Amino acid sequence: MFLFWSLVFPLALMTAMYVTFGSVYDMINSIDPHKTVIIAEDDSEFTAGFEEVIRSMADESSEEHYFDLQEGLTREEAEEKIKANDIETMFVVSDDSIEVFLSNDHSATAAVVAQSVANTYRNKFEVIMDAMEKDPQAAMRILEDSGEMKEYTKSREDAFSGDPNVYSWYFYSSFVMGIFFNATGGAAIVSDLKADVSCEAMRFSASPEKKSKMLVCSFLARLIPALVICGIHLAVMSTVFNVDLGSDPLKLILFTVAANIFSISFGIICGLIFKGTLENRANKTTAVLMLSVFLSGEMINTLPGTIEKVCPIINDINPATVMNLAFYRMALFDQPLDFYTNMAKIVGASIVFIIIGTIILRREKYASL
Amino acid sequence: MSEILRVDGLVKRYKELIALDNVSLKVKEGEIFGLLGPNGSGKSTTINCILSLLDFDKGKITVFGKEMTPKSYDLKKDIGVVPQEVAVYDTLTVYENIDFFCGLYIKDKAKRKQYVQEAIDFVALNDFTKFRPKKLSGGLKRRLNIACGIAHKPKLIFFDEPTVAVDPQSRNKILEGIEQLRKNGATIVYTSHYMEEVEQLCDRLSIIDKGHVIAEGTIDELKGMIKKSEIITIETAGLEDKILDKIGELPHVFNAEYKDNVLKVEAGSGKHNVIDIVNILQDNGYSMKKIFSEQPTLNDVFLELTGKELRDE
Numbered sequence: 001m002f003l004f005w006s007l008v009f010p011l012a013l014m015t016a017m018y019v020t021f022g023s024v025y026d027m028i029n030s031i032d033p034h035k036t037v038i039i040a041e042d043d044s045e046f047t048a049g050f051e052e053v054i055r056s057m058a059d060e061s062s063e064e065h066y067f068d069l070q071e072g073l074t075r076e077e078a079e080e081k082i083k084a085n086d087i088e089t090m091f092v093v094s095d096d097s098i099e100v101f102l103s104n105d106h107s108a109t110a111a112v113v114a115q116s117v118a119n120t121y122r123n124k125f126e127v128i129m130d131a132m133e134k135d136p137q138a139a140m141r142i143l144e145d146s147g148e149m150k151e152y153t154k155s156r157e158d159a160f161s162g163d164p165n166v167y168s169w170y171f172y173s174s175f176v177m178g179i180f181f182n183a184t185g186g187a188a189i190v191s192d193l194k195a196d197v198s199c200e201a202m203r204f205s206a207s208p209e210k211k212s213k214m215l216v217c218s219f220l221a222r223l224i225p226a227l228v229i230c231g232i233h234l235a236v237m238s239t240v241f242n243v244d245l246g247s248d249p250l251k252l253i254l255f256t257v258a259a260n261i262f263s264i265s266f267g268i269i270c271g272l273i274f275k276g277t278l279e280n281r282a283n284k285t286t287a288v289l290m291l292s293v294f295l296s297g298e299m300i301n302t303l304p305g306t307i308e309k310v311c312p313i314i315n316d317i318n319p320a321t322v323m324n325l326a327f328y329r330m331a332l333f334d335q336p337l338d339f340y341t342n343m344a345k346i347v348g349a350s351i352v353f354i355i356i357g358t359i360i361l362r363r364e365k366y367a368s369l
Numbered sequence: 370m371s372e373i374l375r376v377d378g379l380v381k382r383y384k385e386l387i388a389l390d391n392v393s394l395k396v397k398e399g400e401i402f403g404l405l406g407p408n409g410s411g412k413s414t415t416i417n418c419i420l421s422l423l424d425f426d427k428g429k430i431t432v433f434g435k436e437m438t439p440k441s442y443d444l445k446k447d448i449g450v451v452p453q454e455v456a457v458y459d460t461l462t463v464y465e466n467i468d469f470f471c472g473l474y475i476k477d478k479a480k481r482k483q484y485v486q487e488a489i490d491f492v493a494l495n496d497f498t499k500f501r502p503k504k505l506s507g508g509l510k511r512r513l514n515i516a517c518g519i520a521h522k523p524k525l526i527f528f529d530e531p532t533v534a535v536d537p538q539s540r541n542k543i544l545e546g547i548e549q550l551r552k553n554g555a556t557i558v559y560t561s562h563y564m565e566e567v568e569q570l571c572d573r574l575s576i577i578d579k580g581h582v583i584a585e586g587t588i589d590e591l592k593g594m595i596k597k598s599e600i601i602t603i604e605t606a607g608l609e610d611k612i613l614d615k616i617g618e619l620p621h622v623f624n625a626e627y628k629d630n631v632l633k634v635e636a637g638s639g640k641h642n643v644i645d646i647v648n649i650l651q652d653n654g655y656s657m658k659k660i661f662s663e664q665p666t667l668n669d670v671f672l673e674l675t676g677k678e679l680r681d682e
Contacts, residue, residue: 199456206420206450207473208442
């Protein structure tokens with residue numbers, strides 16, 4: 001059961017996601033450069049700046065190589081080529097306006113890219129010009145930082161209400177779900193050590209082994225296989241599904257270890273709170289996990305955003321959401337503060353759970369056996 | 370023989386319910402000591418208290434001459450437990466289970482390997498060492514359960530109803546094994562509600578009912594506590610009431626019943642009870658088909674002491 005929920009089930013979900021949407025995602029993320037022409041109607045700063053932007057995106061060495069720029073064409077020649085579908089996009093730039101013309105058989109991607117680039121440039125230019133009038137030094141700083149601005153995003157907006165990367169989110173939440181299911185292992189630790197829950201624990205309690213030692217051994221016996229399973233998940237996500245896992249392996253390791261420790265310690269608390277046999281405790285723990293994972297957006301990726309608007313505290317205390325966000329922020333955004341804030345929550349909760357669990361398990365005086 | 374286990378005035382309460390009320394026991398080295406009582410009488414609670422698995426309200430428990438506490442790790446090394454339920458891991462094989470539980474006591478690998486093999490030989494599970502418990506029959510599981518409890522060669526072993534739900538053949542093997550353990554030098558505390566087992570196995574025993582020790586001693590001492598010492602059964606046809614009355618008036622007879630052509634007489638200690646009854650029947654011209662004379666059982670002891678049968682509950 002443990003291997004199914006922790007290893008097989010998340011991989012099955014990831015595979016289903018990859019088979020269903022992987023090709024679409026790859027297509028969106030591998031845009032072929034479109035044949036493009038710029039018709040500059042004047043020599044304004046606005047026009048020159050836009051030409052510069054498009055040229056940078058036509059550079060073959062650039063990561064954002066979206067355009068195949070056709071030089072030396074007049075507007076009439078360009079229009080002829082558009083009509084003949086020889087060129088896909090034509091920008092006509094004058095003063096502070098950009099007109100976008102598309103060929104009849106243009107692709108949806110070409111239209112989205114052309115419109116997005118034009119709109120983004122317009123907006124940024126307005127901001128810069130406005131700043132120039134009010135504070136030229138600030139405007140220069142904006143210009144200097146403009147290259148980096150596209151790398152940074154406000155965490156709350158992008159994680160919840162903005163435009164989350166659905167594809168990545170699904171893989172991340174499946175990975176986190178696999179980790180979180182280790183909580184059932186935490187419930188099993190309770191069964192291993194509480195003599196009123198299992199006969200095996202009765203044998204342990206009657207043996208000369210110290211309970212604290214058995215607790216550590218039992219914990220490690222769950223943690224080590226869980227980490228191995230995570231390694232398999234990450235390897236498959238990275239190599240088979242081409243999922244972006246971020247650029248910092250240390251943070252990835254830190255997250256994986258902390259999240260697994262948290263999940264197991266969370267399971268210990270669940271195992272202590274719930275009553276009955278190991279099976280009863282594990283089933284009730286699984287029910288809690290399911291609810292937590294559902295609220296974190298495993299099934300409906302916009303759910304955390306909705307919850308954030310209505311009752312944000314649920315996101316703040318929902319373990320699966322906290323872990324999802326930590327992973328999402330680590331992998332997709334360069335936001336150390338947000339990442340470490342979530343990690344602090346995970347580690348803090350783990351410490352509290354482990355302390356409570358240890359005290360109760362070591363000092364247990366059974367009312368009945 | 371020195372005292373291996375001593376329990377003095379043990380009291381255990383579950384809120385209003387008094388589970389153990391001033392229970393006292395003494396177990397001597399090398400004996401098989403039985404705890405006999407109906408289900409819910411307090412046998413398992415007593416053992417759990419002795420093993421420090423269960424907190425108790427009052428009393429003192431001494432094992433190997435030292436007071437037993439949850440942290441008496443030196444004492445626990447020499448104690449083995451065979452719990453009532455089969456306590457093994459389904460994911461481990463027979464060998465791995467025995468090795469795992471033995472490993473809680475024996476750290477030396479070579480020594481442990483030898484002990485595990487000896488335990489496997491002892492319970493005759495050699496053909497099943499690579500099997501997982503789910504594939505074993507009920508009797509084999511019980512034998513595995515025993516092997517896990519005795520592999521580390523404890524000096525004091527607690528068997529908590531080890532033959533519940535076991536077929537007669539496996540039960541006999543288990544009982545023979547326990548007898549063998551005693552011969553090997555172990556002291557055994559054996560709980561059961563099967564009086565036949567206790568009679569067959571135990572040197573001394575305590576009878577527990579509702580948390581009280583109601584009697585303690587050897588089998589003969591316990592049987593000597595009750596006035597009934599012989600039950601005589603005779604098959605004869607058409608016995609008249611006056612003859613039945615005459616039999617009932619014999620000096621050691623305190624109860625005589627006749628039903629379905631069977632005469633059943635309960636008598637106290639007397640040398641010629643059977644002869645006296647047979648003489649009366651012969652003198653009055655009755656022919657007899659079968660004659661039995663039985664000693665009282667522990668159930669009779671329990672019945673006389675508590676007014677109910679051991680298996681009533």
